[in-house]
Amino acid sequence: MERSQTSQGNRMSTVLGRRLGGELTKHRLAAGLTQGQAAKVISASTGKIARMESGWVPMRDPDIRILCELYEVSDPAAVGGLLELARVDRERRKAKGWWNDVSVAPAMKEYITLESAATAIKTWQTAFVPGLLQTESYVRALNPDDAFVAARLARQRRLVEDPPLRLRTVVYEAVLRNLVGGAKTMRGQLEHLADTASRPNVSVRVLPFHAGAQLGMGCGFNIISFADPGAMDVVYMEIPRSQTWIEGGLEAAAHDDMFERIAEQALNEHESRAFISNLSKEL
Known part of the structure; x- marks a missing residue:
C-alpha cells in the first residue's frame, strides 16, 4: 500500500496508524466480517471502524484485543505485534520531540x-x-x-x-x-x-x-x-x-x-x- 502523509483538520492519518489499520482490515476481511459487525463488538460506530482502519485515530489496546478475538487471531506474537504497533503510534502522535521545534x-x-x-x-x-x-x-x-x-x-x-x-x-x-x-x-x-x-x-x-x-x-x-x-x-x-x-x-x-x-x-x-x-x- 503506497501512501503519502495525509492530514485533515487537527487529525492526522499516520504511517503507523495506517499500517496497523491495514493489518486489522486484512484480518477482518479474512474472517468474512463487515465494518458494522466489527463496530458492534467494541460498541462503536461503523464510521469509527473506518477511521481506525484508515489510520485516522489512535487505537486502544482493549479494542484491539476484542477485534482480534472476533477475527480469530489467536497467535500471541501476532496480537502482541499489533498491540506494540498501536503503542508506538499513540506515543508518536503525542510526542514532543526536538523535530517539532525545527x-x-x-x-x-x-x-x-x-x-x-x-x-x-x-x-x-x-x-x-x-x-x-x-x-x-x-x-x-x-x-x-x-x-x-x-x-x-x-x-x-x-x-x-x-x-x-x-x-x-x-x-x-x-x-x-x-x-x-x-x-x-x-x-x-x-x-x-x-x-x-x-x-x-x-x-x-x-x-x-x-x-x-x-x-x-x-x-x-x-x-x-x-x-x-x-x-x-x-x-x-x-x-x-x-x-x-x-x-x-x-x-x-x-x-x-x-x-x-x-x-x-x-x-x-x-x-x-x-x-x-x-x-x-x-x-
Missing part, C-alpha cells in the same frame, strides 16, 4: 518521528551517503540552510542512544565517488563513514561497479522496523519532488527481499571499510 518539511517530520521510534533501519542508497552517516560539511554541501543541517545532525543521535538504532547500509560505489562539496569534504565524509562502520550497531557495505546491474538501482529506499524483522516494516522512498511510503504487505516484503539480494552482491563489511579507506586516501 523547520522541516511535513513529510520529513513524519519520517523523523518514525525514525525516532524505530528499532532498526535498512537503507540502500544510489546517490548520496545516508543521512544518519553524513558529516556536517557534507550536509551543508547538499543544503546550506542551518535548520536543515541541525535537523540532519540531530537525527544521528539515534545511533548512540540507549538502546541504539540498528542500521544496515548498502551504498553504491557511485555514492563514494561523487565529490559532494569537493575533495576535502568528501575525504572527511569517507573517513567518517569508515569510522562509524566500526560501531557494533552499524553495518556499511559497498556495492562495487563490477557487481553489474541490480534490481533497485533506479531508486534508493529505507526499510523501517519497529519490532521483529518484517513484523511491522514500512518502506520510505524519496523520488523527485515527492516522497512515497509503502506500508507493509507484499510490496514492503518485496523491497526487503530486494535489499537482501543487493547486500548479497556487495562487499562484506571488512572489505567495504578497506574500500572506503582506500578511496579517502586517493583524495
Whole structure:
C-alpha cells in the first residue's frame, strides 16, 4: 500500500496508524466480517471502524484485543505485534520531540518521528551517503540552510542512544565517488563513514561497479522496523519532488527481499571499510 502523509483538520492519518489499520482490515476481511459487525463488538460506530482502519485515530489496546478475538487471531506474537504497533503510534502522535521545534518539511517530520521510534533501519542508497552517516560539511554541501543541517545532525543521535538504532547500509560505489562539496569534504565524509562502520550497531557495505546491474538501482529506499524483522516494516522512498511510503504487505516484503539480494552482491563489511579507506586516501 503506497501512501503519502495525509492530514485533515487537527487529525492526522499516520504511517503507523495506517499500517496497523491495514493489518486489522486484512484480518477482518479474512474472517468474512463487515465494518458494522466489527463496530458492534467494541460498541462503536461503523464510521469509527473506518477511521481506525484508515489510520485516522489512535487505537486502544482493549479494542484491539476484542477485534482480534472476533477475527480469530489467536497467535500471541501476532496480537502482541499489533498491540506494540498501536503503542508506538499513540506515543508518536503525542510526542514532543526536538523535530517539532525545527523547520522541516511535513513529510520529513513524519519520517523523523518514525525514525525516532524505530528499532532498526535498512537503507540502500544510489546517490548520496545516508543521512544518519553524513558529516556536517557534507550536509551543508547538499543544503546550506542551518535548520536543515541541525535537523540532519540531530537525527544521528539515534545511533548512540540507549538502546541504539540498528542500521544496515548498502551504498553504491557511485555514492563514494561523487565529490559532494569537493575533495576535502568528501575525504572527511569517507573517513567518517569508515569510522562509524566500526560501531557494533552499524553495518556499511559497498556495492562495487563490477557487481553489474541490480534490481533497485533506479531508486534508493529505507526499510523501517519497529519490532521483529518484517513484523511491522514500512518502506520510505524519496523520488523527485515527492516522497512515497509503502506500508507493509507484499510490496514492503518485496523491497526487503530486494535489499537482501543487493547486500548479497556487495562487499562484506571488512572489505567495504578497506574500500572506503582506500578511496579517502586517493583524495
